[in-house]
Amino acid sequence: MTLAEEVLGGSRRALARAITAVENQAASAPEVLAALFSHTGHAHLLGVTGAPGTGKSSLVNQLALDARKAGKTVAVLAVDPTSPFTGGAILGDRIRMRELAGDSGVFIRSMATRGSLGGLARATADVVKVLDAAGFDYIMIETVGAGQSEVDIARHAQTTIVVEAPGMGDDVQAIKAGILEIADILVVNKADDPRAETTVRALRAMLDLAHPGDAHAVSHHGMLMRVVLNGQDGAPTEANAWRVPVMTTNALSGEGVPEVLTQVVNHRQHLRDTGEMARREMARIINEVDAALRDRLMADLLDRIPNSELETMVARIARRELAPQQAVSVLVAAYSPIT
Secondary structure, eight states, X not given: OOHHHHHHTTOHHHHHHHHHXXXXXXXTHHHHHHHHHTTOSOSEEEEEEEOTTSOHHHHHHHHHHHHHHTTOOEEEEEEEOOOTTTOOOOOTHHHHTGGGXXXXXXXXXXXXXXXXXXXXXXXXXXXXXXXXXXXXSEEEEEOOOOOTTOOGGGGTOSEEEEEEOTTSSOTTGGGOTTTGGGOSEEEEOOTTSTTHHHHHHHHHHHHHHOOOOOTTOEEETTEEEXXXXXXXXXXXXXXXXXXXXXXEOBTTTTBTHHHHHHHHHHHHHHHHXXXXXXXXXXHHHHHHHHHHHHHHHHHHHHHHSOHHHHHHHHHHHHTTSSOHHHHHHHHXXXXXXXX
16 A cells, blocks of 8 residues: 555655655655546645734644534644744744643644745645645644734635734834735734734724735746736735634633634635635635746756856956856756756
């Protein structure tokens, strides 16, 4: 029996091995992903992001517990930052989610970013495919918690929860462009804090000023493009746009979390009813293919360039004989795999 067949058969050991192979870019990874791909597309992908200290892990823990009470299976993919000095990562979310330990309907996996920016690890999309094929109802992706730059989650998740907390700075700090624009659901955690209501009011005021955006538009070859389905743009309009709810929770006690899960279900239904689910899926595929092409072409190019040639170019740049852009042009012209 192949590794992919074992994953489809429900083996947790095989699932862990498959994820490790994908994360480490093992030689067997492409074959495993190809065998599993036709079994994907059933899980609801839920992204949870926000600044450090807002309580993302505690919220994910409670969301998973409530989903299990509703009879749903849950996979949690927690992305932790990698040390730029040692290359290691704490991978501490398993410690925070001890209440889920031993539940056969829950699978928790921590991943290190390994230098990848945007709040996610480079292999996140492929690991999500493995979990999806394994048959989980929900896949919850918790990002690093790097703050406003963490917008990559919108390209992976179908529903994105942005977690805020009172006392994280002034009201405007929490509302800066970027992270708020990707929110499908806004959660103000630590609702027992007396400053929570002020944060809620500030977020609602900002949402009242906003217009339906296009957080799920895609960048292809450096150009922003919309996804066209059946000859139509399909971008959100005032009439069919999802109105982002602002929820309050206390993740430690579980207060307000069932209501958040209800909004997740409502948002999924909204995506299906409006056709936005298909549009986001197309946008995700375009982004994934674009990233895979870039990675493959870069790897092929670097394989072709001798180390001595790179060292020569670096030395010439250091002597100001050649600009970096000129060096790149020379190397691409001489060693590009595309002829």
